[in-house]
Amino acid sequence: MLSAQDMREAEAHGRSVKAVYVYEAPVRLWHWVNALAITVLAISGWFIASPLPSQPGEASENFLMGYIRFAHFSAGYVLLIGLLGRIYWAFVGNHHARQLFVLPIFNATWWKEVLFELRWYLFLERDPKKYVGHNPLAQLSMFTLFLTTTVFMIVTGFALYGEGTQEGSWAHTLFTSWVIPLFGQSQDVHTWHHVGLWVFLLFVLLHVYAALREDIMSRQSLVSTMLSGWRMFKDDKP
Amino acid sequence: MVETFYEVMRRQGITRRSFLKYCSLTAASLGLGPAFVPKIAHAMETKPRTPVLWLHGLECTCCSESFIRSGHPLAKDAVLSMISLDYDDTIMTAAGHQAEAILEEVMTKYKGNYILAVEGNPPLNQEGMSCIIGGKPFLEQLKHVAKDCKAIISWGSCASWGCVQAAKPNPTQATPVHKVIHDKPIIKVPGCPPIAEVMTGVITYMLTFDRLPELDRQGRPKMFYGQRIHDKCYRRPHFDAGQFAEAWDDEGSRKGYCLYKMGCKGPTTYNACSTVRWNGGVSFPIQSGHGCIGCSEDGFWDKGSFYDRVTDIQQFGVEANADQIGGATLGVVGAAVAAHAAVSAIKQSRSKQSDVNDKQG
Numbered sequence: 001m002l003s004a005q006d007m008r009e010a011e012a013h014g015r016s017v018k019a020v021y022v023y024e025a026p027v028r029l030w031h032w033v034n035a036l037a038i039t040v041l042a043i044s045g046w047f048i049a050s051p052l053p054s055q056p057g058e059a060s061e062n063f064l065m066g067y068i069r070f071a072h073f074s075a076g077y078v079l080l081i082g083l084l085g086r087i088y089w090a091f092v093g094n095h096h097a098r099q100l101f102v103l104p105i106f107n108a109t110w111w112k113e114v115l116f117e118l119r120w121y122l123f124l125e126r127d128p129k130k131y132v133g134h135n136p137l138a139q140l141s142m143f144t145l146f147l148t149t150t151v152f153m154i155v156t157g158f159a160l161y162g163e164g165t166q167e168g169s170w171a172h173t174l175f176t177s178w179v180i181p182l183f184g185q186s187q188d189v190h191t192w193h194h195v196g197l198w199v200f201l202l203f204v205l206l207h208v209y210a211a212l213r214e215d216i217m218s219r220q221s222l223v224s225t226m227l228s229g230w231r232m233f234k235d236d237k238p
Numbered sequence: 239m240v241e242t243f244y245e246v247m248r249r250q251g252i253t254r255r256s257f258l259k260y261c262s263l264t265a266a267s268l269g270l271g272p273a274f275v276p277k278i279a280h281a282m283e284t285k286p287r288t289p290v291l292w293l294h295g296l297e298c299t300c301c302s303e304s305f306i307r308s309g310h311p312l313a314k315d316a317v318l319s320m321i322s323l324d325y326d327d328t329i330m331t332a333a334g335h336q337a338e339a340i341l342e343e344v345m346t347k348y349k350g351n352y353i354l355a356v357e358g359n360p361p362l363n364q365e366g367m368s369c370i371i372g373g374k375p376f377l378e379q380l381k382h383v384a385k386d387c388k389a390i391i392s393w394g395s396c397a398s399w400g401c402v403q404a405a406k407p408n409p410t411q412a413t414p415v416h417k418v419i420h421d422k423p424i425i426k427v428p429g430c431p432p433i434a435e436v437m438t439g440v441i442t443y444m445l446t447f448d449r450l451p452e453l454d455r456q457g458r459p460k461m462f463y464g465q466r467i468h469d470k471c472y473r474r475p476h477f478d479a480g481q482f483a484e485a486w487d488d489e490g491s492r493k494g495y496c497l498y499k500m501g502c503k504g505p506t507t508y509n510a511c512s513t514v515r516w517n518g519g520v521s522f523p524i525q526s527g528h529g530c531i532g533c534s535e536d537g538f539w540d541k542g543s544f545y546d547r548v549t550d551i552q553q554f555g556v557e558a559n560a561d562q563i564g565g566a567t568l569g570v571v572g573a574a575v576a577a578h579a580a581v582s583a584i585k586q587s588r589s590k591q592s593d594v595n596d597k598q599g
Contacts, residue, residue, distance in 0.1 A: 049547070051499060054490050055480040064480030121578070123585060167464055181455045185535040186466070186506035190547070191560055198564025202571055209575045217586055 020132050022096050023229045030086050031226055037078040038200060041153075044072035045197055076157050083150060096133045103143050110136050128218045132231055138210065145203040149196055155179060156193040160186070243282040243320055243445075250318065257282070260311065264442050267310040267435060269461060281446045282320075288445055289344050289352040291383055292326035295376045296369045296403045296412050297358025301394040302328050304431035308438040309518035316438045320445055321353075327371070338372045341379075345386050353444065354387035356380065356397045360418060361410035368410035377418065389423045389450060390415060391440065395533060398426035398458075405539035416457065423450055426457040428509075430533035435514050436462045456536075458508065467504035467530050470512040473497070491527065501545035502529030509534040 023031075047068050055062040090098045104110045117137035119125045129135070134142060155175055162169055162176030163186060183189045215222040221232040241249075247257055261278040265271070270278075294302075306313045306329075317323045323330075324344045330337060344352055358376075361368040366375025384390060392415045395401035403412040416424045427440055440459055443451045451459040468474065476482070476496040483490040483497055498505070504512070507530050511522040523530055531544040542559065 051480060051482060054482045054484060054495065059475040059479040059481055062479035062481065066478040068480075069478075123581060126589075163466060164469070166469070167460070177455055184537060185532075186508070187503065187532065187535060187541055190506055194560040195564060198560065198568060201564070201568055205568065205572060205575060209579065213579065213582055217582060 018233055020231045021229055022094075022132060022225060022231045024089075024093050024097065025229065026085070026089050027093065027097055028226055028229055030082055030089070033078065034082050034086075037075045037082065038204070040071055040075040041079065042197060042200060044068050044075065045194075048072060049194055073161060076154070076161065079150065080154050080158070083154065099133045099139055100142055100147060103140065113137075114140055128214075130219050130233060135214075141203075141206065145199065145206070149199045149203060153193065153196045153200070156189050156196065159189055160193060241287060242285060243287055244279075246287060246318070247282070260315065263310055264446075267439055268443055268446075278446050281448070285445065285448070287320070287322040289324045289348050290321045290355055290441075291324060291341060291344060291352055291387070292328075292355040292357065293376075293380060293383060294327055294371070295356065295358030295360050295380065295396070296410070297394070297396050298402075299328060299357070300431040301357045301396075301437070302326075304429075304434045305393075305437045306434075307517065308434035310435055311438050311442060313434070313438065316441055321441060324352075341383060345383065349386045351388055352386075353389055353391060353441075354383055354422075355391045355393055356415050357393040358396045359400060359404070359412050359414050361403070361412045362418075363409065363411040368412075380415070380418065384419045384422055387422060389425065389444070390419060392416065392424055392426045392428075392457075393437065394432055395428045395430045395538070398428040399536040399538075401430060402539055405537075424457055425450060425453060425459060428458065428463075428534040428536075430538075432534070433462075433510055433514050433516060436510055462510040462514070463508045463534070465508065465510075465513075467507045467509055467512045467524070471496075471504055471524060472512065473524060486527075494527075497524060497527075497529040498547070500529050501543065501547055503532035503535070503538075503544075503547070504530040505547075507532040507535050 048065075051065060051068075055064050087101070090101050113129075113136040116125065116129065117135050120128050121137070133139070156179060158171045159175040159179035162171030162174070163180070165171050179189060180186055183192065211222045211226075214220075215224075219234050219237075221230075221234075225231050244257065247260075248254075252260075258275070258279060261282065262272070262275045265274045265278055268274075305316075308316065311320070325337070325340050327337060330340075332340065358369075360366060360375070360377040360380055362377065366377040369376040371379050392398045396403065396412075397415045400408070400412055400414045403410065404414070416426070425440060425444075427437060429436070436459075439462065440451060443459075443461075451461060454460050454463060468477075471477075473494060473496045476494070477498055481490065481493075481495040482499040483495045484499055485491065486500070496502070502524065504524060511530070512524065515522045515525070529545070532538045532541075546559065
């Protein structure tokens with residue numbers, strides 16, 4: 001385990017750990033850019049599915065849906081390029097940068113820690129443990145709720161985008177050409193892309209709540225870590 | 239001796255001038271340049287007429303009804319001059335044993351060279367008893383005739399996807415052609431019905447170039463099904479401007495605003511309605527003020543209302559749309575989070591209290 005290993009190293013050197021540099025600058029930048037992109041995507045996506053009231057005047061004087069769709073597609077590109085950059089950083093960054101992408105599902109201790117965290121959230125454990133990176137439960141939900149949803153939204157989103165840019169465009173070749181036949185038709189892709197929005201909202205709700213709660217109740221910093229990169233520990237106990 | 243197309247046309251009293259006019263019209267309707275006119279003329283002059291066997295399974299004949307209304311080329315030209323429509327139990331004169339005998343004759347005489355057109359689809363349940371042709375289940379006839387054909391054209395949504403008779407719960411297990419015939423090239427021409435000019439256009443293309451039109455991954459000719467209704471809709475500027483009809487009789491409706499909010503399925507439907515239009519280019523549903531219902535898409539009967547863009551999800555055993563499911567889930571989780579936060583706050587204040595007690599004690 002990351003935390004256990006780090007702690008052991010610290011103990012071996014005979015000192016207590018007060019702060020660890022966890023999130024490198026690119027990871028932090030990606031986090032906030034991503035948060036912004038998802039916010040723009042969620043709002044613009046909502047208004048694509050349920051457009052605003054009709055605009056008065058000449059069609060040629062208005063381009064509201066056009067701008068909303070432009071915002072959606074631009075933010076979609078940011079999400080895609082951001083994820084690609086983040087994957088690159090998983091290779092070249094520190095080992096915490098890989099946590100989002102690799103689940104140690106064959107590690108029994110890790111599952112035990114997941115269970116422990118679950119018990120902590122069910123108020124069955126009095127004291128939480130210390131973690132340098134994500135705690136195992138957080139890592140699990142990051143992977144299942146955030147990463148898979150993001151990939152799903154990028155794949156279905158660019159498949160729908162490729163319908164508009166049509167055959168010959170990169171989005172059509174890379175995504176539309178196989179995603180639409182996989183779902184059967186375009187309408188189901190729209191429907192499931194729409195479901196993805198709700199999964200994202202669910203993730204944001206849980207993510208923000210868990211981060212704030214852990215910031216207050218756990219033994220390490222959470223919110224400030226994503227700003228400064230440093231994980232601060234509140235006590236000296238192991 | 240098999241006649242060429244040109245010979246047949248001349249025999250019917252068509253002048254060479256009319257013949258060439260017909261060739262240029264056909265080139266235009268296929269979206270080809272003037273250079274292709276002589277090629278089409280040459281093909282018509284030299285190629286023997288291709289026999290077409292047109293089978294009818296579980297269907298409503300709307301494909302045939304559409305086909306006979308083709309304007310460019312005229313259906314009569316397609317049937318009488320271009321192809322040799324040797325079997326079509328709906329419109330042929332022969333009946334009974336005579337009719338069935340033609341099938342066998344063409345199958346042996348033109349082995350591997352005839353085109354099989356299928357309207358409707360075979361039901362598989364009850365050993366195919368829900369559709370009997372000439373005393374035998376349609377499935378048998380279909381498999382028998384498909385054995386030696388050159389290619390299959392699946393007319394309409396029935397043959398292509400299953401359409402209404404395959405809608406849930408599909409009691410007869412009506413099955414699209416490509417799921418029972420696996421060893422022949424199949425061209426899907428979906429629509430309920432397909433556009434007349436699309437039908438004759440596909441046939442003309444196959445005869446002129448002696449090859450299948452280029453198909454997309456789902457087996458539809460790209461030239462007619464490569465774009466969505468939405469991509470070429472004349473109301474698209476209103477969509478981009480954010481101008482929508484909000485009710486069937488409101489001001490937006492009268493002004494011809496976009497029908498997106500009325501559940502128009504143009505953005506998810508691949509067909510040529512907004513370019514080729516219907517009844518010789520007179521109109522199409524959106525032009526008449528009604529949204530597209532997506533009749534050329536797979537499973538269009540099973541996707542909830544014709545007037546909803548966010549459609550029903552049946553995968554979880556419930557019938558609800560994405561917003562209902564998402565909203566309910568978010569509500570439940572939100573309430574759970576709020577409750578959890580409340581308990582956490584109590585716990586936090588208690589543990590602080592006990593910390594203070596520890597220090598004091």
